[in-house]
Amino acid sequence: MKTVSLFVPCIVDLFLPDIGEAMARLLKRLGLSLVYHDAQTCCGQPAFHGGRNPEAVKLAKRFIEIFENDETIVCPSGSCVVMVKKHYPELLADDPAWLKRAQAVAERIFELSEFIVDIMGIADVGASFSGKVAYHESCQLSRELGVVEQPKTLIRAVNGTELVPLNGAAVCCGFGGHFSVTYADISEALVKEKAVHYIASKADLLVISEPGCFLNINGYLSRNHPEHKAMHIAEFLAGKQN
Amino acid sequence: MEIKTRQFKAVARQELNNPNSRIFLDLLPVVLSSLRQLAMASFPDPEAAQRLGGIIRAEALSRLPELLEQFEKNALKAGAKVFWAGDAHAANAYILELARNNQVDFVTKGKSMVTEEMGINEVLEKNGIEVYETDLGEFIAQLLKRPPFHIVGPAANVPPPEIRDIFIEKGIMENPTVDPRELGYAARLYLRDRFSRMKMGITGINFAVAETGTIINVENEGNIRFNKSSPKIQVSVMTLEKVIPNLKDAMHMLRLVSRNCTGQHIGAYASMDTGPRKKDEMDGPDELHIIILDNGRTRLYQNVKTRQALQCIRCGGCLNICPVFGIIGGFPYGWVYSGPMGQLLTPLLLGLSGCHDHIWACTGCGACKANCPAGIDHPRVLHYLREMEVQGEKSLDAVPPPFTEDMAYKAFSVIASNPTLWKLTSKIIRTVLNRNAQDGKLSKGPGPLETWLAGRDFPQMGDKTFHERWKEIENNPPKAVLEN
Amino acid sequence: MEGTRDAILRQLRMARSMEVPKRIQLPPPYEAAMTREEWIEKFAAKLGEQTGVFYRTADTTGVLEILSNLVRQEGLKNVIASEDGLITALNLKLWGADQGVSVSFPHDFKDRKDYQDTVFNHADAGMTAADFAVAESGTLAIIHDKSNARLLSLAPALHIAVVEAKNVVPVYESVMESVFLNGQSPSQLCFITGPSMTADIQGQMFKGMHGPRKLIVIMVG
Numbered sequence: 001m002k003t004v005s006l007f008v009p010c011i012v013d014l015f016l017p018d019i020g021e022a023m024a025r026l027l028k029r030l031g032l033s034l035v036y037h038d039a040q041t042c043c044g045q046p047a048f049h050g051g052r053n054p055e056a057v058k059l060a061k062r063f064i065e066i067f068e069n070d071e072t073i074v075c076p077s078g079s080c081v082v083m084v085k086k087h088y089p090e091l092l093a094d095d096p097a098w099l100k101r102a103q104a105v106a107e108r109i110f111e112l113s114e115f116i117v118d119i120m121g122i123a124d125v126g127a128s129f130s131g132k133v134a135y136h137e138s139c140q141l142s143r144e145l146g147v148v149e150q151p152k153t154l155i156r157a158v159n160g161t162e163l164v165p166l167n168g169a170a171v172c173c174g175f176g177g178h179f180s181v182t183y184a185d186i187s188e189a190l191v192k193e194k195a196v197h198y199i200a201s202k203a204d205l206l207v208i209s210e211p212g213c214f215l216n217i218n219g220y221l222s223r224n225h226p227e228h229k230a231m232h233i234a235e236f237l238a239g240k241q242n
Numbered sequence: 243m244e245i246k247t248r249q250f251k252a253v254a255r256q257e258l259n260n261p262n263s264r265i266f267l268d269l270l271p272v273v274l275s276s277l278r279q280l281a282m283a284s285f286p287d288p289e290a291a292q293r294l295g296g297i298i299r300a301e302a303l304s305r306l307p308e309l310l311e312q313f314e315k316n317a318l319k320a321g322a323k324v325f326w327a328g329d330a331h332a333a334n335a336y337i338l339e340l341a342r343n344n345q346v347d348f349v350t351k352g353k354s355m356v357t358e359e360m361g362i363n364e365v366l367e368k369n370g371i372e373v374y375e376t377d378l379g380e381f382i383a384q385l386l387k388r389p390p391f392h393i394v395g396p397a398a399n400v401p402p403p404e405i406r407d408i409f410i411e412k413g414i415m416e417n418p419t420v421d422p423r424e425l426g427y428a429a430r431l432y433l434r435d436r437f438s439r440m441k442m443g444i445t446g447i448n449f450a451v452a453e454t455g456t457i458i459n460v461e462n463e464g465n466i467r468f469n470k471s472s473p474k475i476q477v478s479v480m481t482l483e484k485v486i487p488n489l490k491d492a493m494h495m496l497r498l499v500s501r502n503c504t505g506q507h508i509g510a511y512a513s514m515d516t517g518p519r520k521k522d523e524m525d526g527p528d529e530l531h532i533i534i535l536d537n538g539r540t541r542l543y544q545n546v547k548t549r550q551a552l553q554c555i556r557c558g559g560c561l562n563i564c565p566v567f568g569i570i571g572g573f574p575y576g577w578v579y580s581g582p583m584g585q586l587l588t589p590l591l592l593g594l595s596g597c598h599d600h601i602w603a604c605t606g607c608g609a610c611k612a613n614c615p616a617g618i619d620h621p622r623v624l625h626y627l628r629e630m631e632v633q634g635e636k637s638l639d640a641v642p643p644p645f646t647e648d649m650a651y652k653a654f655s656v657i658a659s660n661p662t663l664w665k666l667t668s669k670i671i672r673t674v675l676n677r678n679a680q681d682g683k684l685s686k687g688p689g690p691l692e693t694w695l696a697g698r699d700f701p702q703m704g705d706k707t708f709h710e711r712w713k714e715i716e717n718n719p720p721k722a723v724l725e726n
Numbered sequence: 727m728e729g730t731r732d733a734i735l736r737q738l739r740m741a742r743s744m745e746v747p748k749r750i751q752l753p754p755p756y757e758a759a760m761t762r763e764e765w766i767e768k769f770a771a772k773l774g775e776q777t778g779v780f781y782r783t784a785d786t787t788g789v790l791e792i793l794s795n796l797v798r799q800e801g802l803k804n805v806i807a808s809e810d811g812l813i814t815a816l817n818l819k820l821w822g823a824d825q826g827v828s829v830s831f832p833h834d835f836k837d838r839k840d841y842q843d844t845v846f847n848h849a850d851a852g853m854t855a856a857d858f859a860v861a862e863s864g865t866l867a868i869i870h871d872k873s874n875a876r877l878l879s880l881a882p883a884l885h886i887a888v889v890e891a892k893n894v895v896p897v898y899e900s901v902m903e904s905v906f907l908n909g910q911s912p913s914q915l916c917f918i919t920g921p922s923m924t925a926d927i928q929g930q931m932f933k934g935m936h937g938p939r940k941l942i943v944i945m946v947g
Contacts, residue, residue: 490899490902508863514916524838
């Protein structure tokens, strides 16, 4: 049995543990054996986007030390994968020994849907949901990793699900980490547009691949349109446990 | 042009609630991005065509001194006069002297960002020389004394009744109308009279071709062509980075600039001048003055991390696609260049100290980079500028953030480096956050989430973090098919 | 003392050099695989998208017939025409006398002021030759020189351009290769694609902002 190592982003660990749990259940169901390094905390993305390179480098090295012996690392967040895959090698570019280690980890880390579709070669994960689903294309996942079709493939294969088009699916939801707090009014205007498009799509559910986008969109819906639901793709594919 | 970069947040807030701006901004992504896509599809390989644009621009920059010299040599050979200006002041002084020496009492202008950057209008007007912007949008913005709202549509957010009123007030039109065509016609007649009498026209330059000494302007209205056809003196201003190796490259960039700007295959007019008019030619300028302006570019060029900002061809494509620009429009950026390109150029040209918001008001979505036909990686440059601000880099005029912010990041990195501390901290966060929680969520409360909570909920923190749940999860057998 | 020019160039040269990405080869444009007739078709279609009107005729007699029809349709009284060989061969003054249209040429005027007065204020149409017609975007390429004055294709509300079918080319690069030969450059080369236009008020597009409201292309051959 193949073993994968779970990389659970800090906001999932702290605020959205259901997403981490759903990912774990889903991967187990697909026949994988899992490891979770208890020492993991945060990949350093907030520090990186905050222009705090020394802090980001510290956390990057730590991450590499924890994960570098794993054959495959899977994460339910595209932006965290981008951090490891793209920004670690940039941050460590001037240190040949560390760069090599960063590049080795970069080759072995995958976002959840990318891993299931591209690496495992699976489309149907055996989930079912009856209704229409819209999909929000998260920026880092789609633009930096080029993962656009994989989540849609997985959603389409869910028994009873119809994937419906979403206007402006690829437009940013306005999260952007600290942007959502520092420029809250702009951020809110953006997430409002996302909600408007979702509601207009007549979908029963909005599926999101990125925990940050989920926090933002779900937070807006919960406040303003509680009858409209959003769900992270891991939970959607695992079947939410209530 | 007055610099208002420090008022970013306040102006953004106003613009968020400005219905006139909203009309245009709501149309932007829908109309322009679909037109752009359609136009790009005329390339057999659109992605490669765009990539080539970036390569051409990067190459031109890498050969900048050599290409500038070659351009100058060929332009001089064709009979143009070339003036190198170190800064806006020198460029303005040159133009003013030229105008005075030729008894010019008014000038007409084609739309150009660089002359806005120079503030030539204010200088000429202060010296008793009238200035007429002749691009319709720029003409309206000038009459209303407003900065350009969008690089392509400087007055796109001005409602027709406001245009009608200012046209009547300024005697441009007699019979009131709000029909865009009629308003345009009034401006046409008014400016036509200036075009037929003018001595001096001022334009910018889209591309300066080193191989031939040719300057190229792209436009739709024809006003730039008038500025190059009927005056005795034509002044065309370029910044250093406008130079491009050869005509073949220029043709490729011409395709890209139009497609990314307005979704056209090419603007209605692309005029390419090599020197002034020749003997026996009926029209065209007797004198063509080309001003090559630095105004901070050599400084920007020195730094290999910021150099790529000079690859910009001012198509405005990044404005059309930027989610933040789409919400706030062009005014909050407070100077000539708005949107993602402005978020790079403004801090780099004016210094970081007055442009804090330019480098932070970005979600990092990367749409600008993905759409840039000049190969600029905006998020990467912005990240560098953030890093430099944090470090208080003097050469970029950066003011470091408050000490408390440093401490917060340091503390975060210490906590995140130690699993025991991480777990302990998660308990503290839980206690603090959940104090204000109701029905499984936070809806209000002070602290760093206050602005978020103004319009959005935040989940209540569960009894256990993922860390704390892992043991149970690990031991649970996988379930079969689950229904949502 | 070092001047501004030298200081700028010196500083640019001092800067660290950067690696430049290698050039990539683009696949040939669609027009490369087309016949001349297909170029003409594409030119006409693209011109039409910009509201340009396209006529095609075999010879100068045909051109004059089309012009005579235009006189009636557009109510032309005063036409200013260029001195390009293609236009002068039409013997327009004779034709104008017959049609009741006053035809003038830029060099008829005693000075630039007089010429400008006519082209700005009196001409209903400006008539020029076009050196090339570019298929890719329905674009005319006009070399503005002593026989093709600049304002003719710009100031009057109607621009009539005559172009030979043999001068239809696939893409812009074809024009460049023919025009900029042996270090010889025209003082102005202009690409014209449809009439002048704007969308500066509320994004509402209309033709005829500063330049012509209408563009008519007559292709000969």
